Amino acid sequence: MQERLSRLLEAARAPWPGVELEGPRFAGHLARLLAGDASPEDAEKLNLSDVYLARAAADGLPSALQAFEARFLPEVDAAVARLKLPPTGLDEVRQLLRQRMLVGTADAPARLAAYPGTGPLSGWVRAAALWLALDWQRQRSGQAHAEDADLSVLVAPGDDPELAYLKTTYRAEFNASFASALAALEPRQRNFLRLKYLDGLSIDQLGALYGVHRSTAARWVVGAQEALLQETRRRLTERLRLTRSQLDSVLRLISSQLDVSLSRLLRSRLD
């Protein structure tokens, strides 16, 4: 057991030359992370070297702090920078991150000490940094996200008033059907559509979020879309008492000269 532990310690320490965390301290930390009945095999599943560095940095070892700064912070900075924070925001988030990760307070130890070791430390730190940055952003902006106006702005100004009126009216009917069809979907389906069409995430990002392969994510998206479309048509037909060919001509009427893309419909209906 002792031997195994020292092998683990060696392996964990290897990527960080000069970071000298005491063996017992690391062992104790591992024990806390793994809780009571864990086997040594469980310990081997963890990102041990990341756990090692996290513990060492949380303990304030200067060499560990240096290594942490050099290895993780540039990537974190890059991710945070993509949020397009103003320079002062960027500085503030960096400061906050260092403080939370590395410096403990009386009632809260340094956050790094809580790194569970299950995923890579880089992703964990990055996620925490993004939280801080987004939280910062949320507090500053007061959530004043400008919402898109409703679809009536899509009527071309030169439209014949009569036609324009038909369009907006049918569109109102269409929107109502669309909204109720949307409400009938699963929450996850709705989130998929929103994240894809409103928030502009790619299939890969969606797959990453839900921990599935991109082809699965793509299937989910298409499934949600079709369910939505079919349900919308069904409800619209019912609402206007239209025959199938009439439905098509109404849909044509609504869509002519308009760009009725799903993203716009979702934007006006979902938020």
Next chain:
Amino acid sequence: MACLDESTFVELLVGGLSPARAAEVDAHLDTCPTCRRMVADALRAQAPDDGPPGEATALTPPRPARAEEPPLEKGTAVGRYLVLERLGSGGMGVVYSAYDPELDRRVALKLLRADALGLEAEEGRAHLLREAQAMARVSHPHVVPIYDVGTFGQQVFLAMELVEAQTLRQWLKAAPRPWWQVLALFLDAGRGLAAAHAAGVVHGDFKPENLLVGQDGRVRVTDFGLARSANPQGEETPGTAVAGGTPAYMAPEQLDPDSPPDARSDQFAFCVALYEALHGERPFAASTVRELLTDIRAGRVRPAPRGSPVPPWLRRVVVRGLSVSPMDRHGSMDALLDALQHDPAARWKRGLRVAGGAALLLAAVGITHAVHSRRERACAGAEEAVATVWGPAQQGAIQSAFLATGKPFANAAWRRVRRTLDAYTAAWVTTRTTACEATRVRGEQPEDILARRMHCLDGRLAEVAALTQLFARADAGTVELAARAAEALPPVERCSDLTALSAREPLPVDAAARARAESLRHTLVRARALKAAGKYAEAVALLEPAALAAKEAKDHHGAADALLLLGELREEAGDPRKAEATLFEAVWAAEAGRNDVAAARAWTALVRTSGVVLEQYALAWRWKERADAAIERLGGDAVLRAQLQARLGALLFVQGRYTEAAEQQEAALARLEQTYGPDSLEATDVRLELGSTRLAQARQEEGLKLFEQVLDTRRKSLGPDHPDVARAQLDLAYAHWGPRNVQQVEELSRTALEIFERALGPEHPAVASALNPLAAAVQQLGRDEEALRLQKRALGIALKVEGPDSSGTLITVGNLGTLLARMGRAQEALEHYQSTLVPLEQRLGSQHPHVALLLRGTGRVHMLTKHYKEALPYFLRAQAILEAREDDPYGYLTGTWLDLGEAWLELKQPRKAAEVLERALAGSPYSKQSPGEKARVRFALARALWDADLDRARALRLAEEARAMFVDLGERGRKPLADLEAWRARLPRPASVPAARAH
């Protein structure tokens, strides 16, 4: 679940959530866009992967393959019609202008898309055809007539009247429309709709886009596109109401596919449209059909916008038409129209006959006093008061009186009067209610201001009463002037103008003075109405004792009003000298009694009387200064100022100062159009005067346009047989005389003559005014004897009516001279001219353009008889008058130069001729030469240069230019061309002929 915390967020991102926890997070993200957006932002920031957001998906409906057919080409035959051009397209189809070769007219052709209804092609076509045929059964002035119906391939076409119009929506946007104007328009449209209902046709899609307002202001209902027969047709009626109509204007029952629209659903739509036009917003706030239905069912009409001028009774009538149940609406369109015209106050007065004269007048004046002594309903009596003077009984009586005169223009006059008085009384009711409420309800206005306003408003209503009583016993003369009389009612708005009110007399305090003032007021009102109706002698007889009494009672203020009116009457009655004296008296009384309005008006009237009529120009200019000052003291009343400007324009015109005249007339016109509207007769009168000025300025095109506009307005508002239409026609004839459109001159003046003879009798001065241009045109057309007869008849009338000295008579004599000269009767012509010249100079001044014309005419007669030496002094004087001006009246300058040049040539003084002709060649900056004049000037100058041996090479060049110009003139250039060729042939051959010239 609450919003994501840091650890959940981090776990979500690094993929560490348990499935149960993940489902919770999904449920939260579904309801919380903020958290969702944070997650999305974080995901994007973690791994940049910028796929295009929201790409097209299966949900995006396929783009239609151009639902519309390609436009028809010009010349395509649709039925018997030939397509001309595409005018536009609506929801139902495309509209073309087309030509109907059979009836030789242009029509509007509407090609309806059967698929626009969402119907199958066959079904749709049959349906449309049925609708169109139903629609063609309706014939009414306020419905666009359908001439023809047919099919064109898969489409149905309608051939209908081509209306130059804007939609109601555009009309409403084009200018602010007061509610009574909107109401008047809808009443007309409603009559059209009612006529359709009477023919068993329901519109089914009544809305602002289907109301066309023509340039004449007439509204027409069109596009009974979805109308169905009101008689139930059972299963034939297709059940797709929703896809057809326009939901915002549709009655709730129309949304039920099984219940076809009927007359009451049209009423609903009518009321939605009327409501929207009155208030500027639709009655229901809903934005979707479902919300709309909910609102209608709940009767949830929006509250009237703050400060809305629409009277509550009108709103009530409209809102009733918006009831969800057809049974709760008005019984029929007719019932609705009735309610819209006759507010509740009219009901208890219905059946009242027009009683005799003064009693009713007194009642009208008294009633508002009585009403506002009863505080609790202080502000509700306005409509009742109006109903006593302009209720259905009076209207019926007036209409029959008008029609009983048998005058061809009586019906048009009645319609115009009705429109004007409807609008006027509506404005009166609003003004009175507002004024009353300002004190009694809102307490914003002190009692004494209210008293002044009420006093003023009572006066206005009394004027209406006096006028309607006169109208009820109208004769032909009254009917002729009726439209103007109604329009001449003093504006109601002035009763709201505190400055104008304070300029009025202090309210008399003691009972005797009050009684006297009241009695004078009644007399004035009646005299004004008589004047407006053309009964001058009667009015003078009524007014003279009243004016005297006021003077004796030292009521200067009242005396000024009476004398002013008396002066105006005397001028109208054709006694300008006495009129002038009376107006001076009025001015004196006005100054003494501080009656600024009367002073301003009297001075303004004097500008016309002394200046335009009595031709005392210098005096008139002084009166103009006084009028200016008086208007200024009043705070610059726009209407008074415009009237003064119009008088001044006329004064400048008779003085021959055309540029300045045009300026004044333009300014007056702009003001009057703004106050009374572009179609008002008042504005039209000034437009006519401006047109004459334009002719004098040789700006033919502009003059022509103005006259045509006037003619159009007058025809529409007075009817085609009204003498004022003939007057405008005459001016138009003069405009055509310039470019020698002789045929038009003859036609216009002959029909004008016929109108005058029919309406005014054969001896009326107006008849003479039509004879002048007619004679000239007839002579030009080669019928000399007839022309002479006509001109002599004109002279006879002028002598009889105006006496031998008036400029009108003199000009007629001059015309006769011209006629004789053209006929080659030189001696007689000369006699006529000479008998005219001196007196005309005395009347108009020696520098007047008419004098120049007469001088030139005399000269030309001498030329005809080859008395060149005698001709010379006349031409020289004419030239001096015309050259001294900074314009070219009637465009005679070049002609006068040419005459003079030719006289010098005949007198063998080619150098003198060359001198004046060079001037003619250079032209004047104020003058425009016709192609013929240009050619003649060149030819004459060529001869002068050659004869004087000044520059013979140039002479030949000029002659060649002239030759080319004559050739271009075609027929008209033939004779001078021959002269020119003959002249060139006579020229000595050059000593050595260059080879090139040999052929």
